[in-house]
Amino acid sequence: MKHTLRPQQAQTVHLTPQLLQTIRLLQLTAPQLEQELRQALERNPLLEQEAPEIESEDDDATAANCAASESASWDELPEPMFLSGGGALGDGDDDRMARIQAGESSDPRQRLLALLELQRWPARDLALAAFWLDHCDDRGYLEGDVAGLCNSGATQTGIATEEFECVRQRLLHGDWPGVAAADVGECLGAQLALHPDSASRALARRILDGHVELLAQHDETGLAAALHAQIDEVRAAIALIVSLKAHPIEATPADSGYIIPDVVAWHGGGAWRVALNTATLPRVRIAPHCEQALSQSGSDHAALRGLLDEARWLVRGVAMRNDTLLRTAQVLVDRQRGFLERGDEAMAPLTLKEVADTIGMHESTVSRITTGKYLQTPRGTFELKRLFAVRLEGAVVGAVAVKAMVKRLIESEPANAPLADDVIAGLLARQGVRIARRTVAKYRDQLSIGPANLRRAERARKQPAHIVPARASA
Numbered sequence: 001m002k003h004t005l006r007p008q009q010a011q012t013v014h015l016t017p018q019l020l021q022t023i024r025l026l027q028l029t030a031p032q033l034e035q036e037l038r039q040a041l042e043r044n045p046l047l048e049q050e051a052p053e054i055e056s057e058d059d060d061a062t063a064a065n066c067a068a069s070e071s072a073s074w075d076e077l078p079e080p081m082f083l084s085g086g087g088a089l090g091d092g093d094d095d096r097m098a099r100i101q102a103g104e105s106s107d108p109r110q111r112l113l114a115l116l117e118l119q120r121w122p123a124r125d126l127a128l129a130a131f132w133l134d135h136c137d138d139r140g141y142l143e144g145d146v147a148g149l150c151n152s153g154a155t156q157t158g159i160a161t162e163e164f165e166c167v168r169q170r171l172l173h174g175d176w177p178g179v180a181a182a183d184v185g186e187c188l189g190a191q192l193a194l195h196p197d198s199a200s201r202a203l204a205r206r207i208l209d210g211h212v213e214l215l216a217q218h219d220e221t222g223l224a225a226a227l228h229a230q231i232d233e234v235r236a237a238i239a240l241i242v243s244l245k246a247h248p249i250e251a252t253p254a255d256s257g258y259i260i261p262d263v264v265a266w267h268g269g270g271a272w273r274v275a276l277n278t279a280t281l282p283r284v285r286i287a288p289h290c291e292q293a294l295s296q297s298g299s300d301h302a303a304l305r306g307l308l309d310e311a312r313w314l315v316r317g318v319a320m321r322n323d324t325l326l327r328t329a330q331v332l333v334d335r336q337r338g339f340l341e342r343g344d345e346a347m348a349p350l351t352l353k354e355v356a357d358t359i360g361m362h363e364s365t366v367s368r369i370t371t372g373k374y375l376q377t378p379r380g381t382f383e384l385k386r387l388f389a390v391r392l393e394g395a396v397v398g399a400v401a402v403k404a405m406v407k408r409l410i411e412s413e414p415a416n417a418p419l420a421d422d423v424i425a426g427l428l429a430r431q432g433v434r435i436a437r438r439t440v441a442k443y444r445d446q447l448s449i450g451p452a453n454l455r456r457a458e459r460a461r462k463q464p465a466h467i468v469p470a471r472a473s474a
Helices: 017-027 030-043 057-075 094-101 108-118 123-134 146-157 161-172 184-192 199-210 212-216 220-227 231-242 288-296 302-335 337-342 352-359 363-370 399-411 421-430 437-446 452-462
Strands: 047-049 263-268 271-276 284-286 374-377 380-383
Touching: 017 302, 017 363, 030 047, 030 284, 030 302, 047 302, 123 146, 123 161, 146 161, 184 199, 184 231, 199 212, 199 220, 199 231, 212 220, 220 231, 263 302, 263 337, 271 302, 284 302, 302 337, 302 352, 302 363, 302 374, 352 363, 399 421, 399 437, 421 437
Parallel strands: 263 374
Antiparallel strands: 047 284, 263 271, 374 380
């Protein structure tokens, strides 16, 4: 065999410690950032905390300007590899891994990704898993159509859609069964697959495949007739389904009993304004006398210079995080002004890409900065992710707005004549919102509202019995 040398050019991203730290700071919530800064103050003697009365905006502006020159480098990281934060290969982000293994991470999707890293998933599969997890909501369900997400991922990365779907199936049937499921049926089906093979499991599978409506109505007789099974067999299958988890990721209570907002929004001067909530965050800076002493010192203090570089990276990284959070929140508030003023029915369709294009950053950056961050408004406090809304196909409104319209129509329907799903779809069409009957049924189920016949029966049970007067004897 003859060996030859061949020159080749390739583009790679070198992950410096500064970039990794910036990515990690970008994802921290307000309590996590507070803890991070307090630990840095204890660890690094060159850092000091600013007193409230001498707070200066010049330091933040200077740090933000210095950070702006570096924003392009960490914002252009490859999309799939870093969608869920940190290096998907696990090198260079040991702090994040240690926190997740110690149970200190508040995001279950981060814990799952860390579990996959510990299981030595190939780097390519781990990157695709991060893509799917970043497109899941807090319950573990996909926020979008499976085919559409596969095509989007394939367009961004050049990886075949079949490979994306293969990794999704591994997540779906992995350690947290049901994660990345498209709907409840797929989630429960993945959990059923883990149960031993039995007649009850087979019957439960048939119920989920084609008789979910009868299951929701608790119609055991109808299920028995449709499945040609005995009532006792149907009850055993239903009991098996009820034992499954409704959501792939169960909600866990926060460590504290309250939410600390990261951003505050208010209306003033005819416009909506936003500001960072700095009430709970210590403001850190490099001690001026220490920096001046090191710059004037002629001797070599390698250890102290290392601490100085670490302090500079931290101050700069925090400034970049705060600047990105503030700009993102301002765009979200401007785009969702109608929602803040009039409620859910005025929620406009808004995607990560639209916000990313507006602030000149990548979708993954917007995803990181909005996950786990809360916004306080006159309408309430909620996660920034709440301000995103999927645009319905063929409509100019988003899913959140349509769901609110469905709820309003049902709440205002006549008590003795509940509106069927197809009637609601027709009423929405008159308002310019054309959706299918099954979409109305899906939103109604998400609102925990029963179908028209069950609502009619429920109201009939609540009405007092009609007293018929006795006839007078002849």
